[in-house]
Amino acid sequence: DAGVTQSPTHLIKTRGQQVTLRCSPKSGHDTVSWYQQALGQGPQFIFQYYEEEERQRGNFPDRFSGHQFPNYSSELNVNALLLGDSALYLCASSLSRSYPNQPQHFGDGTRLSIL
């Protein structure tokens, strides 16, 4: 049973470009959350998708947007990249109806570097 998979594992972009990161949730999970983790810090919540809708959003600008597909997979899009967007981007999946008694499962992230 595959866990959460993210692609790509590493990505290098330049300032002003746009990027799309992808996430496939653990089998049977219907909720996907995205987190940004700067070096030496804990992950910070970006937003969460459930039933193809953004259910909750953290303190991130509109440059960060997402999408959830009918098969529950998800994308994170970041426009007009800034140097400060360099970070590890983590995807986590869970089963909504089991909240909060079941854990979130994380992928190993996409390392995004902005030059």
Add this chain to the structure above:
Amino acid sequence: DAKTTQPNSMESNEEEPVHLPCNHSTISGTDYIHWYRQLPSQGPEYVIHGLTSNVNNRMASLAIAEDRKSSTLILHRATLRDAAVYYCILINGQGGSEKLVFGKGTKLTVNP
């Protein structure tokens, strides 16, 4: 979001028990206490969670104070693979959201 306080770092020797503390003095009656850990170059990994009673699983034990204002994650015999950053997180059982609010966690070093 309810906040937690953890020591920045702790050190242990291999095969010895480790007690990782977490203070959450503003915890509400419906907050669950969750622990995650993050090994180097990996995403966070669920360890254990509880509400009021102490909990055991194959990875660890969770001891919750009677007033619920603190808790302790116990690794019974630390191995080198347990070297990680450990996060104590409160999740509101009535909030309907699964947002995890991570602090800086405790970096555990395990000496051979």
